[in-house]
Amino acid sequence: MSDALLDSLRAAVEASPDDIPLRMHLAELLASLGMRDEAVRQAAAVLQRDSGNVSALRLIGAGSADAPPRQDDSAAETLRRLDQELDGLVPPMYVSSEAGPDDASLGEAYDPEPAVGLRLADVGGMEEVKARLEAGFLAPLRNPELVRLYGKSLQGGLLLYGPPGCGKTFIARALAGEMGARFLAVGLADVLDMYVGQSERNLRDLFDTARRSAPCVVFLDEVDALGQKRTHLRNNAARGTVNQLLSEMDGLEQNNEGVYVLGATNHPWDVDVALRRPGRFDRMVLVLPPDEPAREAILRYHLRDRPIAGVDLGKLVRLTDGYSGADLARVCETAAEQALLDSARSGNVRMIEMSDLEAAVRDVRPSIGAWLETARNVAQFANEDGAYDDLLAYLRKRRLV
Amino acid sequence: MTASPGGAASADVERARALCDLARFGDAAQLLQRVVAADPQNARAWCLLAQAHLGGHEESEALRASRTALSLAPDDEWPHRLHSIALGKLGRGEESIAAARSAARVAPHSWQAFVQLAQALLGDKSAHQEALAAAEQAVALAPHEAATHIVLGMAARACKRHEEADAAFRAALAIDPQNSVAHNELARLRLRRSKLAGATALADAAGGFTNAVRANPRADVSRRNLDLVVRVFLARVSYLIFLDAYLAGRGLAGSGSVAARLAPVVLLAVPARFAWRFVRRLSPDLRRHVRRVLLSRALLIPAVLQAAAIALLLAAVVVPRDARSFAAGAAAAAAAVARLYLFVYAQRRSRVRPGLRRFVSRVLRRRSAADANPGSEG
Numbered sequence: 001m002s003d004a005l006l007d008s009l010r011a012a013v014e015a016s017p018d019d020i021p022l023r024m025h026l027a028e029l030l031a032s033l034g035m036r037d038e039a040v041r042q043a044a045a046v047l048q049r050d051s052g053n054v055s056a057l058r059l060i061g062a063g064s065a066d067a068p069p070r071q072d073d074s075a076a077e078t079l080r081r082l083d084q085e086l087d088g089l090v091p092p093m094y095v096s097s098e099a100g101p102d103d104a105s106l107g108e109a110y111d112p113e114p115a116v117g118l119r120l121a122d123v124g125g126m127e128e129v130k131a132r133l134e135a136g137f138l139a140p141l142r143n144p145e146l147v148r149l150y151g152k153s154l155q156g157g158l159l160l161y162g163p164p165g166c167g168k169t170f171i172a173r174a175l176a177g178e179m180g181a182r183f184l185a186v187g188l189a190d191v192l193d194m195y196v197g198q199s200e201r202n203l204r205d206l207f208d209t210a211r212r213s214a215p216c217v218v219f220l221d222e223v224d225a226l227g228q229k230r231t232h233l234r235n236n237a238a239r240g241t242v243n244q245l246l247s248e249m250d251g252l253e254q255n256n257e258g259v260y261v262l263g264a265t266n267h268p269w270d271v272d273v274a275l276r277r278p279g280r281f282d283r284m285v286l287v288l289p290p291d292e293p294a295r296e297a298i299l300r301y302h303l304r305d306r307p308i309a310g311v312d313l314g315k316l317v318r319l320t321d322g323y324s325g326a327d328l329a330r331v332c333e334t335a336a337e338q339a340l341l342d343s344a345r346s347g348n349v350r351m352i353e354m355s356d357l358e359a360a361v362r363d364v365r366p367s368i369g370a371w372l373e374t375a376r377n378v379a380q381f382a383n384e385d386g387a388y389d390d391l392l393a394y395l396r397k398r399r400l401v
Numbered sequence: 402m403t404a405s406p407g408g409a410a411s412a413d414v415e416r417a418r419a420l421c422d423l424a425r426f427g428d429a430a431q432l433l434q435r436v437v438a439a440d441p442q443n444a445r446a447w448c449l450l451a452q453a454h455l456g457g458h459e460e461s462e463a464l465r466a467s468r469t470a471l472s473l474a475p476d477d478e479w480p481h482r483l484h485s486i487a488l489g490k491l492g493r494g495e496e497s498i499a500a501a502r503s504a505a506r507v508a509p510h511s512w513q514a515f516v517q518l519a520q521a522l523l524g525d526k527s528a529h530q531e532a533l534a535a536a537e538q539a540v541a542l543a544p545h546e547a548a549t550h551i552v553l554g555m556a557a558r559a560c561k562r563h564e565e566a567d568a569a570f571r572a573a574l575a576i577d578p579q580n581s582v583a584h585n586e587l588a589r590l591r592l593r594r595s596k597l598a599g600a601t602a603l604a605d606a607a608g609g610f611t612n613a614v615r616a617n618p619r620a621d622v623s624r625r626n627l628d629l630v631v632r633v634f635l636a637r638v639s640y641l642i643f644l645d646a647y648l649a650g651r652g653l654a655g656s657g658s659v660a661a662r663l664a665p666v667v668l669l670a671v672p673a674r675f676a677w678r679f680v681r682r683l684s685p686d687l688r689r690h691v692r693r694v695l696l697s698r699a700l701l702i703p704a705v706l707q708a709a710a711i712a713l714l715l716a717a718v719v720v721p722r723d724a725r726s727f728a729a730g731a732a733a734a735a736a737a738v739a740r741l742y743l744f745v746y747a748q749r750r751s752r753v754r755p756g757l758r759r760f761v762s763r764v765l766r767r768r769s770a771a772d773a774n775p776g777s778e779g
Contacts, residue, residue: 017461040435040438041434043438045434056438188425191419192416192419192420193416224423225423225425228422228423231577231579232422238419238422269618373621374618374619375618377614377618377619377620377624378618380686380689380690381611381614381615381618381686381687381690382614382615382618383686401693
């Protein structure tokens with residue numbers, strides 16, 4: 001059994017999505033190779049077309065059990081051998097324990113992580129963003145007396161916004177590190193749990209935990225999911241969640257001293273306007289696709305443990321203007337994949353070369369195009385209060401408006 | 402509707418519903434595929450899966466999911482409605498209407514069923530009156546839902562009852578002032594009703610499309626319609642300059658009087674007034690946008706041609722008598738070429754398949770304003 005055969009079968013299924021026996025054959029094959037997740041997906045697709053398909057139901061039933069994958073199959077054996085051959089030469093491509101700048105894993109909800117050593121200085125490039133964070137958020141926090149002298153308030157949260165995959169989560173963690181604060185992250189999964197559970201109480205518990213752990217940064221990732229415009233929501237629980245969030249951020253019932261709320265979103269225009277009023281997310285910082293120094297840092301990071309030879313990093317940085325951090329990670333992975341496949345085909349292990357990376361840049365297009373389209377509409381027609389002046393300036397600089 | 406047997410599955414269905422609410426259709430579909438794999442009899446999950454696929458523009462998958470939901474819960478309205486929407490998106494109009502009729506038959510008190518029935522019927526030119534009746538029924542069932550008024554407006558517009566359509570779209574906006582579809586549809590109506598020299602209506606249409614984009618920045622359709630308004634503006638300026646040049650040319654040919662000689666300049670007041678009134682009525686951000694579109698590479702050619710036509714008309718006043726008619730004729734030609742360019746540009750953008758008959762029939766019948774794109778579903 002070879003990967004090529006599997007690929008051919010996948011292609012055949014893609015070409016004839018309604019061919020149930022073919023899809024079932026692929027599902028069974030995948031299951032026999034221990035690729036349970038994909039097998040279950042294929043079986044689910046079969047059930048979508050034929051809800052009573054006994055084989056698919058049986059396979060899904062078996063898929064949920066903890067059946068160990070078969071190791072005696074020739075394809076599995078080949079892959080294992082190849083992996084062994086490359087061991088020490090090529091580090092694993094998808095190492096889950098090593099979080100990149102853009103995929104830092106979120107902490108367990110309601111369980112604040114202790115202060116981490118990460119600092120803004122660890123964020124490559126993006127000097128403008130760092131300066132704005134320093135001036136608008138960190139400096140007031142470090143100088144509360146001065147803030148009081150000038151009659152300013154320490155209340156209010158900060159909303160990081162920008163295209164997906166550009167390091168908002170990483171920056172939020174670095175901010176928490178700068179402040180020496182604990183970090184309590186709330187992601188989309190937690191939000192969905194709130195929707196199906198007792199949303200208001202869950203949110204109250206979350207802020208109570210943050211208050212007990214002060215100083216603590218509450219980081220609301222994808223805040224547009226948690227605080228979406230109430231006019232867009234049909235779900236009562238979701239509306240209740242927004243109301244509760246407003247109340248918690250205002251600290252109406254309890255003192256929010258030492259609780260700093262950071263939000264991140266790709267779509268600030270979907271966030272309920274009430275959440276952007278003074279005392280809530282009243283400061284917004286645009287996190288743009290990485291600039292040249294940031295791209296260099298990100299590329300270095302993703303290439304650091306890979307066998308590379310003759311890579312012109314400066315050229316690569318120039319070629320990837322407009323790429324997000326996530327896109328850059330994909331470029332490196334695609335190039336590594338290409339070199340790996342070549343090595344497997346030829347039997348000669350080779351390094352990742354500049355040509356692999358250039359080909360990967362051609363394959364991986366910047367993913368922020370759709371975001372830019374929407375952002376352009378917002379900056380041009382929905383910027384009455386000047387909230388998106390930064391965005392407008394960026395779009396003008398890129399001649400997009 | 403068949404209830405989900407397991408609590409976990411039920412929670413996952415709720416999560417998926419929330420994901421659909423948040424327009425995260427891909428995530429919702431993935432989650433629901435797992436739910437239906439574990440519980441293939443869960444009609445609600447199949448319906449949500451169809452909805453998630455529809456949201457993700459995966460119409461074929463949506464059709465399969467709705468078909469399964471239909472087989473599991475034939476007495477429920479939702480599967481019929483989803484099935485109708487999926488069929489409509491796939492261009493299977495008659496089947497879409499049949500499915501929508503089934504939805505309305507199964508649930509005669511469901512306003513959603515009548516909204517879908519009206520929308521499906523709007524796809525059939527011979528059924529616009531019936532669409533209007535279905536839309537009226539939807540409004541009667543749910544007068545506080547903006548979607549019912551929007552579909553009523555669309556049906557009334559299809560029946561050429563423009564006053565009623567206008568009132569219906571306004572009613573929708575009174576209920577939901579941020580309704581992007583209602584803004585878009587009202588602006589389309591204004592664009593369609595605006596007269597050749599009706600600068601105010603044209604500017605109001607542009608303002609309406611801007612409001613639609615403002616309410617929903619993802620409304621690409623409204624953004625395209627906004628650009629269309631600029632093209633319509635240019636096209637009308639071309640017509641007016643052409644008319645000016647034609648009349649001036651006739652006057653110059655027939656008489657050598659001072660009045661005839663000054664006619665080109667005097668007549669230029671008409672397109673100038675039209676352009677001035679249009680621009681004056683635009684908001685500052687819209688003015689900037691119009692300027693940017695006019696100076697874009699695509700529309701620079703007609704803009705330059707119109708400028709050339711104006712220059713030629715002005716020149717016709719001062720050039721020797723023999724050259725005056727020629728200058729006016731050249732101005733008319735420049736204006737005509739500008740209009741033709743805009744027409745070809747619009748055709749290329751709408752990717753009309755080549756074919757002389759089709760081309761000619763479009764030239765004869767189609768008004769520029771009718772190009773306006775409909776909004777997405779409410």
